Amino acid sequence: MRRGDCVDRWNADGESYWTVTEGAMMFLVLLPDGRRHIAFFRFPGELLCPQLDGGFVDYTLQAVCDTKLCRVGSLSVSQASLNGAQADHILDTACTRIARAGLHSLVLGRLTAPERIATFLIDVILRSRLQMEDGVEFLLPMNREDIADYLGLNSETVSRIFTRLRKVGVLALPRPGRAILRDARALLEMIPFEAVEQTLMPAPRIGGGQGSSNGEFGEENGIDRPGRRGAH
Amino acid sequence: MRRGDCVDRWNADGESYWTVTEGAMMFLVLLPDGRRHIAFFRFPGELLCPQLDGGFVDYTLQAVCDTKLCRVGSLSVSQASLNGAQADHILDTACTRIARAGLHSLVLGRLTAPERIATFLIDVILRSRLQMEDGVEFLLPMNREDIADYLGLNSETVSRIFTRLRKVGVLALPRPGRAILRDARALLEMIPFEAVEQTLMPAPRIGGGQGSSNGEFGEENGIDRPGRRGAH
DNA sequence: CGAGGTCTTGAGAACTCTCAAATCGTGTGG
């Protein structure tokens, strides 16, 4: 798919789901008066599933850039049709999304524009399975307006902040769609969270798959208890 | 419990969950620099469950006012320990929360202060199982600051908008903690959504919820490519 | 090399916030 191509209501039969293989997808909401809002981006490896993504009356799921999807299955997200491991995986994905969504509300409700951008960049890097280290290069396929609509800003503000980050030496933007982290520490210091990793990449919370640092997929499904989680 | 009382990390054993019986609870996040954020409120009948509510490193679950909780059980939210109906219910709750959270992101990211307040009030009324009709009286137990921290505003702004709503005859506030809807139509017209009920009160989407009347499911299929749809 | 779109930059406006003070309401103690 190319930028702007849609997966229309993306559930032919109400049950299909996909993963992103390459590129990125965005979930776009358009208000009657034209305001635009992007509810989330999905990167390679992440699941697209109507039941776990929905909640809007009007939306489209669009490709951010050249993107490939892989149809995982036509699966009723219901206990009746899942085996235990599948059910736990679905449920864990759901919980991770609740966590992410809650964090995003905090970002939109309480962070300044620069803080939102910094949080966004760190999130992109971590979800790309990269380290927060100087020199890492990462994909940033969405344009300024997409980022703005995701962060509750406008594109000019996003642009100004990117410019500032470039001038301060935090970030380099060698070509569109691509970015290099130049000063990881400075970027981390821009955001008002302490436990960044745990905050942005919530650990699985269902069925005990505790070791995985991969927020989106808890491929483990043992049934032992991780005990109390979170910072105390 | 009285206002401010906490359910500390509310999962002694990591597995308990409750419902609110009376009053209201709020999920409070405090940033290191003192900024306050309320991720959600829970009203009577709604479920409190760490796995389905979490995602923050630091939070407290506090009573908004005099509140009673009822412990539903000590239940592992995992396929292994649930029967089919329970699992579907948990999963459906999770999906509803994803939906709500997505909507809340839109509210915080793209709505003006008066729109946020109007959306909030309508949400409170609908979740109290009341109709959007002139004259309905409803509980509004949270104070201005709580509302502000939930909506990404500050308490003075909330207060100003409430005052305006009172003067315009949309709302009456006979006593703290209680409100009367005077002009339902006017309140509805303040918000930029069309299908208010479906937007604010998402229908169940697990286990047969699919065929329902809202336009959420079951249209055409799969991936379409209407050329490029991103550019206007 | 030209066209179209994206990104950048600037100037002014708008909305919301901050700080401050007055008012209101409730609970307490005399």
Added chain:
DNA sequence: CCACACGATTTGAGAGTTCTCAAGACCTCG
């Protein structure tokens, strides 16, 4: 029962961040 004290709410004035509108620069693609 009344006075007082404390917290919550309201209101005002000014400041600040972000938005809007606009124009120019840049880049990619044909």
